[in-house]
Amino acid sequence: MKRLSGMDATFLYLETPEMHMHVIGVLLLDTSTMAGGYSFDKIRKMVDDRIHLMPSFRRRLINVPFGIGHPVWIDDPTFDVENHLLRIGAPPPGDQRALADVVGEIASRALDRNKPLWEMWVVEGLQDDKAAIVTKMHHATIDGASGADIMVHLLDLTPEVADKGKPERPFLGERRPSDLKLFRDALVTQLANPVRVAGAMTRAAGSAFKTIRAMTRRGDDRASATPFMAPRLRMSGSLTPHRSVAFGQASLDDLKVIKNAFGAKVNDVVLAISTHALRSYLQWTEELPDKPLVAACPISVRKEGVERDSANQVSNMLVPLPVQVADVAEQLEIITEATKRSKELANAIGAETLMDWAEFLAPRLFTTAMRVYSGSRLPDLHPPALNCIVSNVPGPPVPLYTAGARILSISPMGPLLPGAGVNITVLSNMGNVDLGVIACRDTVPEVWRIADGLSEGVQLLLKAARERT
Numbered sequence: 028m029k030r031l032s033g034m035d036a037t038f039l040y041l042e043t044p045e046m047h048m049h050v051i052g053v054l055l056l057d058t059s060t061m062a063g064g065y066s067f068d069k070i071r072k073m074v075d076d077r078i079h080l081m082p083s084f085r086r087r088l089i090n091v092p093f094g095i096g097h098p099v100w101i102d103d104p105t106f107d108v109e110n111h112l113l114r115i116g117a118p119p120p121g122d123q124r125a126l127a128d129v130v131g132e133i134a135s136r137a138l139d140r141n142k143p144l145w146e147m148w149v150v151e152g153l154q155d156d157k158a159a160i161v162t163k164m165h166h167a168t169i170d171g172a173s174g175a176d177i178m179v180h181l182l183d184l185t186p187e188v189a190d191k192g193k194p195e196r197p198f199l200g201e202r203r204p205s206d207l208k209l210f211r212d213a214l215v216t217q218l219a220n221p222v223r224v225a226g227a228m229t230r231a232a233g234s235a236f237k238t239i240r241a242m243t244r245r246g247d248d249r250a251s252a253t254p255f256m257a258p259r260l261r262m263s264g265s266l267t268p269h270r271s272v273a274f275g276q277a278s279l280d281d282l283k284v285i286k287n288a289f290g291a292k293v294n295d296v297v298l299a300i301s302t303h304a305l306r307s308y309l310q311w312t313e314e315l316p317d318k319p320l321v322a323a324c325p326i327s328v329r330k331e332g333v334e335r336d337s338a339n340q341v342s343n344m345l346v347p348l349p350v351q352v353a354d355v356a357e358q359l360e361i362i363t364e365a366t367k368r369s370k371e372l373a374n375a376i377g378a379e380t381l382m383d384w385a386e387f388l389a390p391r392l393f394t395t396a397m398r399v400y401s402g403s404r405l406p407d408l409h410p411p412a413l414n415c416i417v418s419n420v421p422g423p424p425v426p427l428y429t430a431g432a433r434i435l436s437i438s439p440m441g442p443l444l445p446g447a448g449v450n451i452t453v454l455s456n457m458g459n460v461d462l463g464v465i466a467c468r469d470t471v472p473e474v475w476r477i478a479d480g481l482s483e484g485v486q487l488l489l490k491a492a493r494e495r496t
Contacts, residue, residue, distance in 0.1 A: 028204055029086075029100045030216070031167065036097040038166035039088075040394045041444075043401040045266040047137050049144075050169065051440040051465065052162040052178070053130055053274070054429065059156055060186045061431035067114050069188075070149055070160070073181070073430040075108050079194050080180040083168050084111075087143050092206045094394075096213025103143055104200025111145055116152040117159075124475070126150060127272045130161055134270040134440065134465060138165050160429065166442060170327070183428045252345040252369065254412045258316035260309070262448040263411040265404045267469045273478035274438045275462035277485045279455050285485075288492035289356070291363045297419045297453045297460075298322065298346055298366070299359040299488060304480025305415065305449070306350040311476060319347035320414040323447065324369075344369040345413065355484065356491040401445065411446030422456040438463035449477065 031039075042048040058065035078084055086100040117125045129150050138144045144165035151158050162178070169177060183189050257263065282296045289295075301322070309315040323343045346369050349361045400406070420439055427434045439452045440463040448467040453460050462481050466474045 028089075028201065030212075031097045031100065033097060035167045039098065041397055042137065043398050044137070045268050045401050046397075046443060046445070047134070047268070047270075048166045048442050049134075049138055049163050050166055050442065051130065051134050051272075051463075053126070053272075053436075053438040053440070053463065054160040054162070055126075055153075055435040055438075056158045056160065056429070056432035057156075057435050058158050058432045060428065060433045062186065065156070065158060065432070067149055067151070070430045071108075071112055073188060074112055074147065076193060077180050077191055078108055079198065080191060081177050083177060084143055084145055085198065085200075086168075088140055089203060089209065091213045092210045095210065096216055099204070099209065101203060102198075102201040104202065106143060106198065106200060110142060112147050112149070114149045114151060117150050119152075121153045121157075123274055126153060126159055127274060127475075130440075131269075131271045131465075131468065133161055133163060134272060135268055135468075137268075138163065144168055157435070158432065170325075181429055182423075182434075183431075184425065186428050186431045186433065188431055252319070252321045252347040252365065254321070254345060255410050257321035257411040257414045257446065258318055259410060260314050260316070260320075260414060261312065262466070262471050263406070263414055263446045264448065264470045265406050266401070266443055266445065266448060266467050269468040270443075271466055271468040271471070271474045272440060273464045273475045274436070275464075275478040275482050276436060277460050277462065277482055279458050279460050281485055281489050282460060285359070285488045285492045288495045289359050289363065291359060292366070293455075294324070294419045295359060295363045295366055296488065298324070298348065298362045298417055299355065300481050300484030301415075301417045301451050302348040302350055302358045302362065303355055303484030303487065304451075304477045305348060306353075307480040307483070308473070308476050309350060311473070315350065317351050319349045319351065321412070322346050322348050322415050322417045323413045323444070324366075325416070325418050325441075326370075346417075348415070348417075355487045356495070359488060406445040413444070413447050415449040415451065416441060416444065416447050418450070418452040420452060420454045422454040422461070424455075424457065426457055436461045440465040443467055449474075451477070451481070 038048045061069060082102075085102055085106045087103040087106075088098045089101055090098050115129060117129055119125070129148075133146075133148055138146065144167065146163040148161040148163070149158060150161060153159060180191070282293055285291070285296045286293050302320075305320060306315065322345070324346055326342050326344055344366070346362065347365050349358050352358050352361065418439075418441060422437060436459070437454055437456050438461050439454050441450045441452055443450055443465070448470040450465050452463045454463070462478060464474055464478045464481070466477070468474075471477070
């Protein structure tokens, strides 16, 4: 039995029927490299043979009576991989958009909390003898870094499927603890909280001083992002359960050429192409605002050599996306300055402070508040805290295989939040950057326009970079 950290549990409390807290990964496969040809059974055997290497795949949630503490994980005694590994056919003609339609349907349904919080869908019937694996895991179990650590067990460096060994003893699971034990253990944890709260308050006071100092720094107003000052747009309306997705791909070398020409970072370039894509989309919807959008950018706070008992070790920074500016080069220059200020502010608040206070959330109160907030459409009544989420995730620099099939692309997609009806995630992969866009289908009706705008943004910035150098 293992109690969830406050940060991990927060993703459970945030979840509502309209706001799913799972993350999606779409692996496009070239099945021609599979020895003897493609078969679903080969993928199933590979997953079954390696499930012992991924303990989080076998854990299920148990809630604490009366919600007096965070839930706990136990090894599910009824675990069966057949309940999580599923297959589905893509509709004709089996192209990228057909795959995206399938992924959108998978992303539109919440995970069953009575089972370990993951699914893996094998999508068959794609063009050119391709297939896809769609992974779906709850954010309570992973962030970007821990998700990569888990997925590495399903991957090989060659088409030959490596034998990673199986345990001699079968997996038996763990008996469900009694409600009395769950209540008693949670009560003991709560009794220790006053001491922990005192330490958290001391750290919070230091963070508050640093935050005020960072916020009062003078600079270009266009390089600032303030929560609840984001423009009101259709994409910022109340979420529904329905999702749509789109994919794209660009050259990592092209992003590096842009980065070097402008003295920026790759993450700045990702934010700039997102700005162009969203500007183009908002021009199409005739909603282009006269001020920047506000984007949340997750940042990892994992420290080498520092072990934490939490799957999620992330913070966020808010960055303005200057969609009111037409020139892509000027957009990138504004963003480069903005990320410097945003990082300073994020560092001032401190990941320790966020993780401290996540521990002291009242589970039942927080869950009820989120459901009331979402279900009553309150997000439509106040200025949005943010408009979108943009993530940049480092990926593998070498070719990878799963069950013998070569992985052609890895398109990641994260959750949506109130006001943020679009999530753009970029993952570097074998010299490419794979682009994943997920949106609320009812507030963002043409998600492919955003994906196409990302690719267009790369080409426009590349042209500007070459002119500059």
